[in-house]
Amino acid sequence: MSTKNEYMLLFVSNEWYNQLPEAELKQVAAQAKAWLEDLITRGVAQPGNALVRSGVRVTGKTGRIITDGPYPESKEAVGGFVTLKADSLEKAAAIAQGNPMLQYGMTMEIRQIADVCPLDARLRELEQEPATAAA
Amino acid sequence: MNASETNNGYMLIFRGTDWSKALSLEEMQQVSEKWMAWFKGLMASGQAIDGNPLEKDGKIVSGKNGKIVSDGPFAESKEAIGGYLMLKVDSMDEAVAIAKQCPGLDYGLRVEVRPVAERCALLKKTSEAQLAATA
Numbered sequence: 001m002s003t004k005n006e007y008m009l010l011f012v013s014n015e016w017y018n019q020l021p022e023a024e025l026k027q028v029a030a031q032a033k034a035w036l037e038d039l040i041t042r043g044v045a046q047p048g049n050a051l052v053r054s055g056v057r058v059t060g061k062t063g064r065i066i067t068d069g070p071y072p073e074s075k076e077a078v079g080g081f082v083t084l085k086a087d088s089l090e091k092a093a094a095i096a097q098g099n100p101m102l103q104y105g106m107t108m109e110i111r112q113i114a115d116v117c118p119l120d121a122r123l124r125e126l127e128q129e130p131a132t133a134a135a
Numbered sequence: 136m137n138a139s140e141t142n143n144g145y146m147l148i149f150r151g152t153d154w155s156k157a158l159s160l161e162e163m164q165q166v167s168e169k170w171m172a173w174f175k176g177l178m179a180s181g182q183a184i185d186g187n188p189l190e191k192d193g194k195i196v197s198g199k200n201g202k203i204v205s206d207g208p209f210a211e212s213k214e215a216i217g218g219y220l221m222l223k224v225d226s227m228d229e230a231v232a233i234a235k236q237c238p239g240l241d242y243g244l245r246v247e248v249r250p251v252a253e254r255c256a257l258l259k260k261t262s263e264a265q266l267a268a269t270a
Contacts, residue, residue, distance in 0.1 A: 002190050010216070017257045022264045029261040049221075050256060051146060055249035056227075058234040061241055066231065069247065076214065078148065080255060093194040097201030101257070108201070109208065111193040111216070117170070118188060118217065119155045123163045 006113040007084045007092040009045070011099075013106035014075045015053065020104075031100035036082065043085065044095065050080035075105065083113075143251040144184070145230035147220040147237070151213045152191055154243040162242075169238035177220070182233060186220035213245065221251075 017025060039045035057069040071077070086092035089112055096108040114121075155163060177183035195207035208215045222230050227250060234246040253259075 008187075008189060008219075015256065017260045022268070025257075025261055025264055029257050032255075032257060049143070049146065050252040050254060052250040052252045053256070055247060056231060058231065058237070058240065058246040058248065061243060064235045064240065078216075078249070080252070089192070089194055093196055093204050096194075096196045097204065099196075099201060102197065102201045103199045106197075108196040109193060109216075110196065112190040114188040114190045114218075116188065117167070118152065118191060119163060119170070120167055122155065123160070123167055126160050126163070 002112050002114045002116075004113045004115060005085055005087060007086055007089070008081055008109075008111045008113060009048075009084050009092070009096055010081045010109040010111070011079045011101070011106060012076060012109055013079055013101070013104070014073055014077070016101075016104040016106065028100055028104070035098055035100055039082075039084070039095065045085075046083045048080060048082035051078060053077065053079070075107075079106075084110075141253055142225065143253055145222040145224060145227065146249045146251055147222060147230070147234055148247040148249065149217045149219065149237070149239065150215065150245040150247055151239075151243060152215045152217040153211055153213075154239060158242060166238050166242065173236060173238055174220070177222070177233065182222055182224055182229075184221050184223050186218065188218040189216060191215075191217075213243075217244070 020028070036045065040047060055069060057067045059065050059067070084092050084095055086095060089110065092110045096110050099106070099108055102108070155166065158166065174183070174186060193207060195205050197203045222233060224230050224233065227248070230248050234248050237244065237246050240246065
């Protein structure tokens with residue numbers, strides 16, 4: 001497991017804020033801002049970035065295919081992220097639970113920043129097993 | 136996409152954490168070397184300013200008040216985020232051109248390219264509403 005105490009907090013949702021009446025919008029914006037600013041002031045979070053809803057996907061094993069995506073209505077789209085400092089995944093998740101935007105259907109994905117690319121970690125495992133690798 | 140928005144950089148999101156499973160040891164070594172060279176080249180030229188792999192086992196927080204904390208995402212998912220790269224280039228075309236060079240694409244990895252937003256969509260929406268109200 002990674003030795004780093006940094007966690008990516010991904011904000012995953014559709015554009016729920018487009019549906020809210022103005023008064024509610026102002027309220028949740030103020031709450032969200034306060035929540036984040038508090039985390040940043042305490043040194044728990046580093047400001048990350050919001051992402052523009054449109055973008056493209058690049059795929060293709062032979063040649064490259066470019067498709068539009070993600071779709072703005074998608075509940076699975078990443079809207080932005082911040083980086084957290086925490087002692088464990090559970091503690092990072094506990095911090096994420098405080099996000100006021102969760103009540104609008106947003107989900108938070110919490111992932112630890114890895115020391116090593118998982119591909120390299122797997123490679124090292126295989127390289128240490130000469131008998132299995134040769135099979 | 137709004138062409139008049141200021142350029143705040145681009146994020147490459149690497150999706151699919153299972154793509155290297157079917158590779159032979161030799162193929163894995165090749166991809167690993169290619170990826171390292173690609174990443175180092177981008178960092179050296181200043182086209183990339185940050186990038187990290189993410190540990191596979193994460194958490195998903197959802198529900199009102201963030202009540203639901205579950206393990207996730209599923210490693211087999213083609214959408215699972217394996218890592219990211221923050222690019223500092225002049226246009227979406229450049230960001231996509233870089234994305235097309237990702238060595239993992241040849242093995243089924245998908246790369247999502249997203250412009251970084253000037254500000255969080257929720258805050259943007261709130262200030263738009265405020266402007267409209269005073270107009």
